[in-house]
Amino acid sequence: MLNRESAPVKGLWNGVGGKIKMNETAKECARREVKEETALKVHLDELVYKGLITWEADGSDKGGMYVYLINLPKDFSFPTPKKVREGILDWKKISWLVDDQNLGTGEMPPPIICPTC
Template identity: 40%
Template sequence: MILTTMCYIQKDHQTLMLHRIKKENDINGGKWIGVGGKFEEGESAEECMRREIYEETGLTALKLQLHGFVVFPKLYHGQDEGMFVYTCWDFSGEIHECDEGILQWIDNDQISSLPMWEGDYHFFEWIQDSKFHSAKIVYENDQLIDYQESCY
């Protein structure tokens, strides 16, 4: 299983979103996503998340909140992907250009109109409560075919 992280950085009723339009052969090509990426050897989920936030945005995450874990069977080039979903409201620094796409602050009430992975819309529901969520999201040809969730 490939382990990854995803963070929705938030301020003033907005979320920093990444429009993935710069990389060739990008599994996320054309979609809006949070920032994040794959674990490096020896990293914890939080270490990975902090590093990815800094690399992709230039921001330093001061506090992170973990909302859940999701498994995507066979999504990543035929391998399962496990992803930790975070938010960050406390950060410092200035946003810089990202080589994977365009970073943009989006009003929270506009996020549902963005072209995203269908399962990602659920993560914004997760952010609204104080529960820990565990999910399995199955895609076939980029289409959501199964969503299972538990929360604690």
């Protein structure tokens, strides 16, 4: 997770990601954003598509995001917390992320439960 230093979610924990550029696939965007925000190089075949999450507010379509996961080797090491250009990176447990009492993520990401992630 990334505790961002700029709007729109300044000071809140959010997943690594961003907007898809013209002529870029969602998977290519995920690879680029991981590299830009974490400096980790990921191959396209390492990204596992998990679905599309959409949300709405006041009865109108508000937005959506593609979800990709990366299976890391058991000996993978990426010490955190780590200061990066966009904020602070840190590993978070899924139980922390979806806890109803957790105010550190604000309204983003939308509350989800992913038992197969």
